[in-house]
Amino acid sequence: MLFDIHADSTIPIYEQIINQVIFGIASGDREAGVTVPSVRDLAVRLRVNPNTVARAFQELERSGIFESKRGKGMDITDTAPQLCRVRRQEIVGQRIREALREAVSSGLPAQTIRQLVEQELLRLTGENHQ
Amino acid sequence: MLFDIHADSTIPIYEQIINQVIFGIASGDREAGVTVPSVRDLAVRLRVNPNTVARAFQELERSGIFESKRGKGMDITDTAPQLCRVRRQEIVGQRIREALREAVSSGLPAQTIRQLVEQELLRLTGENHQ
Amino acid sequence: MLFDIHADSTIPIYEQIINQVIFGIASGDREAGVTVPSVRDLAVRLRVNPNTVARAFQELERSGIFESKRGKGMDITDTAPQLCRVRRQEIVGQRIREALREAVSSGLPAQTIRQLVEQELLRLTGENHQ
Amino acid sequence: MLFDIHADSTIPIYEQIINQVIFGIASGDREAGVTVPSVRDLAVRLRVNPNTVARAFQELERSGIFESKRGKGMDITDTAPQLCRVRRQEIVGQRIREALREAVSSGLPAQTIRQLVEQELLRLTGENHQ
DNA sequence: GTGGTCTAGACCACA
């Protein structure tokens, strides 16, 4: 599982970790039953405070995505892949919804907003939209 | 100028005020040279502490959108409309960019993202996209 | 007496009025015994709140530069010219002193400060310094 | 970094803090990447309310001189030294410019002004000007 | 531990 943490993002580090775990599992990077790196190891790897990783893992456990193996670390649950696909859609959907709600309330014409979105999507996906 | 403040939003109140002033001026709600409601009045109207309004106004002054007339209150500057149109585009554009970047990095197929966006845009603008 | 009021200066308007009166008298623009414009007239001329002019005049009276002619306006006192020459030196001296004290405390080398001063003086007086 | 705060100065406390940070960094007192005293610590040290320090730090952050490391405190940015040297020159230069402009407009002869400046500079730097 | 936001309330200079 790859992590790409930006300490200076507006998104808190623990939330970046959570989302990247969710996105990774939803995309099939990891399968159920697999053991997850320890809090300590991941903290070292990401150069991040262990408390921060611990917090992310706790929330993932509460969500039913991780389960703790009695003192032996964390596993990915059987239901994780399904849960993560749902959660991914929610997370992404909500942020898009908020961005568009703000855009509309700003008074920018719908046409301009649509252009902003389209142009950015093309830039990000590098895909031709025909 | 209409204000719609949500005390429980993740966006700080003073920033909501700033953005709504910017959006309002960018949309032509208020013209340059016009006097702005006083800190105290707006605070009462928004049921918010005067310090919070004052902070928003000070940032707007630093941005060249308001100018303080000593002892008399705040005016909208001559350059405000232009500045606000630029700022609006930046604010809206950045939030859209971040939402889409996250969406793409989540592994959702571009087609799904495009659907999410399109569906939300239609819902918000109530417009028929033919 | 000429006035040059800048509403947006960092120097309060009443203080600009006071200083310009003092500088004017010190420079011999007005002689003792001459009647001064009324608060109301000057306020109109300077497009300034009458309270502001009144405050300036009060301070000038307290300083012995103006004297009120029982309800008939203000005169310049006999001692005004002498007082104003002293005050002018104090006002100018103090602001220069503060500026230089800050400059020195900023850590800029004395040589750099001297250059800044010299260059500005030349610019302002348009005079050749040989 | 030494601080010398005067609660009774006409310059607001938060601005004194800002200027002294700028002057200190411009003079090489602190290097980039170094962590800054915490808001709470500095507030205790300066016997000032934490909010006042926080305001100064926030303006320094907005100026690109400090950067906030979420949950960890403030760092001096890489560009701070350069920014601070520029800012120092601006701050000092502007105050000198204003003082001299006033001096010239006061009607004092250029020669007298030059003497005032020279005498004060000598007093402050204790240096022989030959 | 860190900074960020907000409230309540005081006091001040200015117009």
Place this chain on the structure above:
DNA sequence: GTGGTCTAGACCACA
């Protein structure tokens, strides 16, 4: 009346 500054104190998210 206006805004600007400051204090005291609370609460929160984050690491």
